[in-house]
Amino acid sequence: MNMVTFFIVGLIVHVVFFVSIFDIYFTSPLVHGMAPQKVPLPPPAKRLVLFVADGLRADTLFKPDVNGTISAPYIRSIMEEKGSWGVSHTRVPTESRPGHVALIAGFYEDVSAVAKGWKENPVEFDSVFNESSHTWSWGSPDILPMFSKGASGNHVYTHTYSAEDQDFASTDASKLDMWVFDKVKAFFSSAKGNETLLSRLHGEKIVFFLHLLGIDTNGHAHRPMSREYLENVGLVDAGVKEVVSVIEDFFENDGRTSFVFTSDHGMTNWGSHGAGHPSETLTPLVAWGAGLQTAQRVSSQNYEDQYLKEWNLENLKRMDVNQADIAPLMSSLIGVPIPVNSVGILPLQYLENSNIFKAESMYANSVQILEQFKVKMAQKKETTLPFLFTSYQPLTESKQLDFGRQARSLIQQGKYDRAVDLCGTMISEALQGLSYYHTYDRFFLGTSVVLGFVGWTSYVILVILKTHASLRKPHSHRDMVSARSLWKVFSCAGVIITFFLLLQASPWSYYIYCLLPVPVWYSVFKEFGTLKDLISSAPSLPLSRCFGYFLVVTLGIELLVVGFFYRAVLTLGLIMLSVWPFISQLYSTAKVRSLSWVLGCLLLATFPLMPVVGREPNVHLVTCAGTVTLLSSVIFLWSSRRRTPLQWRDCQLYICQMIHVALCAYVLTSTHSSLKLKQGLPVFNQIVSWTTLVSSLVVPLLSSTQLFQRLLSISLSLVSTYLLLSTGSEALFPPALCWLMFVWINIEQEAMHAQGVSTKLELSRIDFSDNIDITKMRQLSLDDIRRSYFFVFFIITAFFGTGNIASINSFDPASVYCFLTVFNPFIMGALMMWKVLIPFVIVMCTFETIQVSTQLSSRSLFLIVLVISDLMALHFFFLVKDYGSWLDIGTSISHYVIVMSMTIFLMVLSIMSRILTSKRINMRWRRKMHFT
Incomplete structure (x- = not known):
């Protein structure tokens, strides 16, 4: 082959x-063909108003500040006087789309939704809006349309602002929430003169949905502890109070309106979300009005966390729910069937109604989930040979029939508490059965x-x-x-x-x-x-040496695997790598390079100990990184001018690239200064940023293909882009990585010489564009296993050196502010992916250089790399979890995906690095002069 x-x-x-x-872990959990289940009793409310404050943390709403001031006094008064409250626990990923799906449809969306973005439905699903007679919604164009497109008929009406209004650089993002409140007030005002609309509004099973995105946008732009974020919370509180008053007046205080105030997800202190930190997964839930419990005083409460004392709410009954539980709660309040795909469990503690209503509601909830179980079981039975099919024993068909008869009998006998308990048990069994059949294969x-x-x-x-x-x-x-x-x-x-x-x-x-x-x-x-x-x-083989290498590499692979869970392990690994010249006795022949290697390893070892990307933004560190890059480049050019004379055109190119690095550092500082002053993203800065991005892989092709000259050009070009995508200390990572890679190239030459290889090439004379003579290619040696392992280690360090799984999942939008400030998940995601890949490219180009300088075919070393990375991937395949917390499950799957992506990317990046190092665009019109 x-x-x-x-x-x-x-x-x-x-x-x-x-x-x-x-296919194994991320298949859609949804099934179709279930009959809707409805409670055969009149509901307490005719209409429901749902407020979703996007990105609002539970502690921000509940916790008083140091002066005892509450950020949302109206909501606080509801909690203390006429409503119920608690914490809604979200699941990973803590993003807007899955959060709203859980709230309104009652199920936790699978990862296939990511492929369709935030606006489209990867699968059709039922929702509270779909089951309502009419739903009016106001808010973001990224959230509202997915519920109207998934609804049957034409009864879900959406009113959205322009996508361009979702600008992180906006002078005041709270205008998004003001737009919603103004539109709602105008809607009810105009409805008084519209007989058709008036008739619909006075019907039953009505839903009003207000999606409030300003808090989330301000949190991304200014952080959740900022004045802008807290003021936006106060604005939302005042807006909710005004809208409640308008709605109550419109319906003449008939007492048939239910209100639910919650959030889709929280936000970290550094303005991101997506992972499983408590600041992201703990969201507020406050419910009041028709059919809902009023404030309940208690003497003590048993919660493991210490939040009640911090929030000064020890004596006000707290009732926590899972986010998907809110959907059946809303359905019960207005008397619509629970969405057929919902896995939420009706939180009875929020309801203020008769015992028979609660029992019937729980019965409908249990049958609705049991219907999903039946369909899932039938589907699996149809696609499995009878003698191989194993049914879920705790919930056989006979047990299902017994449950139905027993629950209905208990309700008819008036034993409502026992009926509720039985329904709760059946829901638990049905959910476990759903998981059983979902993971059957x-x-x-x-x-x-x-x-x-x-x-x-x-x-x-x-x-x-x-x-x-x-x-x-x-x-x-x-x-x-x-x-x-x-x-x-x-x-x-x-x-x-x-x-x-x-x-x-x-x-x-x-x-x-x-x-x-x-x-x-x-x-x-x-x-x-x-x-x-x-x-x-x-x-005839050196078995002891072979066994030694095998043992060291095996331990090294385990070190890398542990490094995925604990970044600090990479620091330990770099410290261990730093002593390599002393163990291999290279120090005796190359003292300066050995010391440079030690310093380079120790310098890079500091990065895994730093906070992950985005937590501590500091543009001064980005400027410092640009300065370090410029000084290093000048020193390199000055020291190499005698060994490798530069052509004038190459010298011009390097000068231009260094000026460009300085310009990029200025653009980043200028952009963040402008946004801080709420003056928006300057057009000049945006043009420079996009031009830098587009040209980053082209400009190096204009430089000389001499080894160090081409590597310098590649480094300057990639660092320029990385600076524009940085917010703090991570900007120093590429310069530190480039320095260590430069030392690695040099010290590998000394290692070749120490092994007695007589074909040692002079690095300054190597030209990437020269055709490699296959006859001079050497056979693999045991030391090449070490080279391959070093490469894999540096690739992993390039990925986790400045972040972890959570930081990849919940990146800071501030990283892309030089390019755009209007929310666009695909472009932002692509830019962040390129930021992740830039250190990869630096390491790949270094590895390509080592392959050329050590006269080893690229296939040979790459095969060893493939074995090491595949062994790591096999580790993570066995470490994938389908139990425990959702963060544990998501993290374990992410590890496998990252290693497999890395292997595939390495195959593609090997081609890119070959082009970057060996190809050149000739510009004949330039003068050919030497710079000495």
Whole structure:
């Protein structure tokens, strides 16, 4: 198999492994075909008003400031006099779309929603709005349309402002909330003169939804502790008070209106959300009006957290819920069926109604969830052979029938408390059963993927041995017969697996996961002769040294795996790497470079100990990073001018690039200063930023292909872009990384010399554009395993050096303010992804340089890297959790996705680095002069 074919096959295999995790863990939980369940009793309310203060933290609303002042006095008075309150616990990811889906539809959206963004529905789902007779909503164009598009008929009306109004650089983001309040007041005012509208408004099962985005926008732009954020909370409080008054007056205080005030997610102190920090997952819930409990005084409350004392609410009964529980609460209040896909449990403690109403409501809730269980079970039964199907034993069909009869009997006998308890038990069993059938094929698919994984890794190891251990022998007639026999065996296995999947009517993706191990393991067994040759030649190998390398690399891989969970472990790893020159005795022959290596490792080791990206914004550190980059570049050019004379055109290019670095540092400082003064994003700054981004991969192609000159150009170009995407200390990371990579290139030359390799190249004479003479390529040595491990370690450090899983999931929008300030998740996400990849590219270009300078084929080292990264991915595949907290589950899956993405990216970035280092755009019109 040639290199191109191997690359394509390897890429396809890893894409399959990558996608498998979504089929195993991220399939949609929704099923269709359930009958809506309705309570056969009149509801307490005719209408419901839902206020969602986007991005509002529970502590911001509940906790008094140091002077005892409450940020929302009207909401506080509701809690103390005529309403119920508690904390609504959200799930990861704490983003607006999944938060609103949980609130209004009652289920926790799967990750497939990310592929459709924030506006479209990846799957059609039921909601409280859909079940209402009419719903009027006001707010963001990113949230409202998904509930109107998913509704049947034409009874959900949306009123949205322009997407351009969602500007983080706005002089006052609270205008978004003022727009909503003004529109609502104008709506009710105009309704008085519109007979058709008036008739609809006085009907039943009416919902009004006010989406208030100003708090979230101000939190992103100014942080939740800022004056702007707190003032916006006060503005929302006053707006809610005014809207409540308008609605009560419009309906003549008929006492048939329910009000619910909550939030979709919270926000960290540094202005981000998306992860599982309590500041993001704890949101307020305040409910009052028709059918809802009034304030209840208690002497003490049993909560593990200490928030009640901080909030000065120890004597006011707190009733916590899960976010999805709010949907059945709203449904019960206005008498509409609970959304058919809801997994929320009706919080009875919020209801002020008769016991029979509560029992009937819980019965409807339990049947609604049980209906989902029945459909899920029927679907799985249809696609599984009868003798292989195992039903969920705690909830067999007979037990379902018994539950229905017993619950209905208890309600008829007036034993409402027992009926409620029975319904609660049935809901718990049905939810566990839903999870059981939802994950029914997980073990089967996981086993198939693991078989493919192990087979692929084994094949790559055999290819390395066959290519570089002098184990290749001519194929004998016996080998040919054996290969034909193997082909027949594995072909039969493939046919049997295909037939089995056809009988079960399995999805097409199952065929890929189950059939992939067949050709992979066929390739492994086909190379069995290589393994036999290795065993026979074992006595002549340096077994102790081989075992030593194996042990060190194994421990090193475990270190990297732990580093995913604890960034500080990378610091430990860099400290251990710093002593390499002393262990390998390089210090005796290269003292200066060895000391530079130690200093570079120790400098880079400080970054994993720093707070993650975005927590401590400081543009002065970004300016400092630009200054360090400029000084380093000047020193490098001055020190290398005699060894490698520069052409005048190259000198001009480097000067322009250095001026551009200074300009980017100025643009970032200028942008943040302008936004702080609420003057918006300057057009000049935006033009410079986008021009820098577009040209970052083109400008290096104009420079000389001499090794150090090309690397300098690449570094300057990438650092310029990184500066524009930085907010603080992370801006210093690329310069520190570039310094260590420069030392690594030099010290590897000394390592080659220490090994007695006579073909040591002079680095200053290496030209990336020269055709490499294959005949001069050397065989792999054990030390190349170390080089490959160093590369993987630096790649992981490049990823986690300035952040972690949470910081990737909940990035700070301030990082992209030089490019845009209007909310656009895809562009912002793409910019942040490029920021993550820039250190990757720096390490990839360094690795490409080491491959050239050590005269080793890129395929050889890359195969070792592939084995190391695949072993890490296999670790994380087994570490994936489907239990525990949602943060634990999401983090474990994210680790696997990151490692698999890294492997796929490395394949693609290897091509990019090859182009970046070896290609050049010639501009013949420039003068050819030497600078000495």
